[in-house]
Amino acid sequence: MKILGIETSCDETSAAVLDHEVRILGNVVLSQDEVHAPYGGIVPELASRQHIRSIVYVVSECLERAGLGLDEIEAFAVTQGPGLIGSLLVGLSFAKGLAFAHGRPLVAVDHLESHIYSAFIENRDIGFPILALLVSGGHTSLFELKEPLNFRLLAKTRDDAAGEALDKIAKFLNLGYPGGPVIDQLASEGDGGRFHFARPQMSDGSLDFSFSGFKTAGLRQIRKFGINREHPDFIHFIASFEAAVIRTLLHNLDRAIDDFEPGSLILCGGVARNRKLREQFLELADHRSVPGYIPSPELCTDNAAMVAALALEMLRHDPSPALDLTLNAYPRR
Ligand code: KG4
Ligand code: ZN
Numbered sequence: 001m002k003i004l005g006i007e008t009s010c011d012e013t014s015a016a017v018l019d020h021e022v023r024i025l026g027n028v029v030l031s032q033d034e035v036h037a038p039y040g041g042i043v044p045e046l047a048s049r050q051h052i053r054s055i056v057y058v059v060s061e062c063l064e065r066a067g068l069g070l071d072e073i074e075a076f077a078v079t080q081g082p083g084l085i086g087s088l089l090v091g092l093s094f095a096k097g098l099a100f101a102h103g104r105p106l107v108a109v110d111h112l113e114s115h116i117y118s119a120f121i122e123n124r125d126i127g128f129p130i131l132a133l134l135v136s137g138g139h140t141s142l143f144e145l146k147e148p149l150n151f152r153l154l155a156k157t158r159d160d161a162a163g164e165a166l167d168k169i170a171k172f173l174n175l176g177y178p179g180g181p182v183i184d185q186l187a188s189e190g191d192g193g194r195f196h197f198a199r200p201q202m203s204d205g206s207l208d209f210s211f212s213g214f215k216t217a218g219l220r221q222i223r224k225f226g227i228n229r230e231h232p233d234f235i236h237f238i239a240s241f242e243a244a245v246i247r248t249l250l251h252n253l254d255r256a257i258d259d260f261e262p263g264s265l266i267l268c269g270g271v272a273r274n275r276k277l278r279e280q281f282l283e284l285a286d287h288r289s290v291p292g293y294i295p296s297p298e299l300c301t302d303n304a305a306m307v308a309a310l311a312l313e314m315l316r317h318d319p320s321p322a323l324d325l326t327l328n329a330y331p332r333r
Helices: 034-041 044-066 085-102 111-116 163-174 181-186 212-226 232-260 276-287 304-317
Strands: 004-007 012-019 025-029 075-081 106-110 132-133 138-144 151-156 264-268
Touching: 004 044, 004 304, 012 044, 012 163, 012 304, 025 044, 025 181, 025 304, 034 044, 034 304, 044 085, 075 085, 075 111, 075 304, 085 106, 106 111, 106 304, 111 132, 111 138, 111 151, 111 264, 111 304, 132 276, 138 212, 138 232, 151 232, 163 181, 163 232, 212 232, 232 276, 264 276
Parallel strands: 004 075, 075 106, 132 264
Antiparallel strands: 004 012, 012 025, 132 138, 138 151
16 A cells, blocks of 8 residues: 655645555655745745645655656545645645546545654554644644544644744844744753743643743843844853743643643654754653653654655545545634
């Protein structure tokens, strides 16, 4: 069984081929960072146009790396949402065309759920129930999975996502787009305790996240202390901001471990590439004696291998889904 996945929810055009044992035979990710960098953030209309330009090349290149022809693909998978509607429609329409032309099933998957299933590509035996912390540019959520494919949303951000907060502070300091990787790099040399950021607390005691307060506090400190690249405390400021975001994420995860007593923990999403977050997540898992799993960095940011991985699990439960050409993309979950 060979499955071809397509992911175009945001600003990466990606295609991947996996076999039935969830092994990656080819995974091509074409980033649009250069297209959006001059604007300091993603321009949705440019993103969808770029997907149209890239999709044929990305799928062909992926098949070539896998050493397969389209006629050898037995199922297609694609991200249906959430994401940028124009971007999603490019991948969804393309995947529908392929499935229809080749008379194969099409599995439409949820972007957040596929991020969680990225962890299963390298670890097939993650024990349930699972508590998954998904941290990306558009979402910051906690999910519980009591069994495969049974996703229960426990908490989400009430305003900005964690990645969005990192990207916005980086933009404000002219560090380029996307800001997360630059902050990761700069913070490694800094003292994360130098600047103070109060951890947000939900008055209703919920596990929800909030990051817009950090962003506002960060901007206030930047103005107050005149923080810029030349400032002697520049890297300490970056490290402190990063530390505050990580502290909030792991504080809520720690509380959720008390409430839900999971058998395993997963950390996923683009921000899960952050080295300090990876390190401290594994320390927390170790401290709480719960096995913790984080996909390799290249499987954390948006990619089609995770789309195909989730679709394989869905096909295991429903081996021959009907081809539904009326499927529509959805921008929000
Ligand atoms: O999951 P993803 O690729 O796209 C969304 O679904 O949003 O996540 C992108 C986010 C961006 O905010 C980016 O700045 C962040 O992941 N990111 C990082 C790192 N690499 C990417 N954040 C912190 N440290 C990194 N090394
Ligand atoms: Zn994502």
